[in-house]
Amino acid sequence: MKNFLPVYGPVKSWRYGNSLGIDPIGMVSTCSFNCVYCQLGKIERSSLDRQNFVSTAEIVDLVKQKSTEKFDVITISGSGEPTLAINLGEIIRSVKQITKTPVIVLTNGSLLGLASVQSDLLLADEVSVKLDGITTDRVDRVNRPNFRWNWEQFADSFFHLRHLFRGRMTIQTMLLSRWNHNERQAYINGLNQIRPDRVYLNIPCRPKPKLRLLQGRENLTESKEANWFKPLEMDYLEAFAQEIRDQSGLAVSFVMVHEQ
Numbered sequence: 488m489k490n491f492l493p494v495y496g497p498v499k500s501w502r503y504g505n506s507l508g509i510d511p512i513g514m515v516s517t518c519s520f521n522c523v524y525c526q527l528g529k530i531e532r533s534s535l536d537r538q539n540f541v542s543t544a545e546i547v548d549l550v551k552q553k554s555t556e557k558f559d560v561i562t563i564s565g566s567g568e569p570t571l572a573i574n575l576g577e578i579i580r581s582v583k584q585i586t587k588t589p590v591i592v593l594t595n596g597s598l599l600g601l602a603s604v605q606s607d608l609l610l611a612d613e614v615s616v617k618l619d620g621i622t623t624d625r626v627d628r629v630n631r632p633n634f635r636w637n638w639e640q641f642a643d644s645f646f647h648l649r650h651l652f653r654g655r656m657t658i659q660t661m662l663l664s665r666w667n668h669n670e671r672q673a674y675i676n677g678l679n680q681i682r683p684d685r686v687y688l689n690i691p692c693r694p695k696p697k698l699r700l701l702q703g704r705e706n707l708t709e710s711k712e713a714n715w716f717k718p719l720e721m722d723y724l725e726a727f728a729q730e731i732r733d734q735s736g737l738a739v740s741f742v743m744v745h746e747q
């Protein structure tokens with residue numbers, strides 16, 4: 488793939504304003520999930536092992552070059568699961584030495600239980616964790632993890648990090664179809680257990696390319712070979728968001744995801 492740069496944008500972010508993207512994963516999309524809606528296309532390398540993909544020095548040089556441009560946040564996500572990058576902590580620490588811009592990590596939470604990942608994430612200002620279901624069955628169908636996902640392990644890891652972390656911890660949930668009463672109730676009970684700072688209910692409004700597409704890191708609006716998801720109705724989303732607020736008191740936003 489030509490023209491790969493591990494720092495890209497700034498791009499408009501639906502949650503954070505102008506976001507400078509850092510991609511610590513690199514040319515080959517690498518993730519522990521292979522979500523049915525992934526905007527990168529089919530994940531090319533399935534992994535749960537932390538390793539060095541892109542050098543910290545290269546990222547720092549590029550962030551320095553971008554420092555004259557205007558952006559509100561720096562978002563670490565890119566071409567897969569960013570906590571797989573073993574130098575994630577070093578990247579955050581180095582970037583913070585050159586800018587005061589808040590650093591946000593978007594993660595699927597697979598490695599949240601590792602002490603090394605937790606200590607890296609503690610350096611960020613916000614950690615936004617994907618939670619697309621409470622049951623192993625739903626996560627298997629939507630996220631297609633390369634390991635046996637289970638709620639108890641996820642909740643323990645989230646809760647542990649939340650107690651150590653001084654920044655914001657948010658949950659992002661992609662809704663592809665209506666959930667029945669029991670699923671919604673189990674989800675709300677789960678949120679009451681882990682108590683995130685905010686819940687984002689996301690609706691996919693961007694294409695899922697059939698093959699790996701580097702532009703998927705940014706705000707992809709079209710792709711020749713892509714699948715599209717039919718968005719859920721607004722009244723259903725509003726009712727679900729209100730149900731969560733009423734039973735948990737948590738802040739909830741729902742977002743049509745066109746952008747990062």
Ligand code: SF4
Binds near residue numbers: 530568617
């Ligand atoms: S959406 Fe995120 S977590 Fe899911 S496969 Fe793509 S990069 Fe991985």
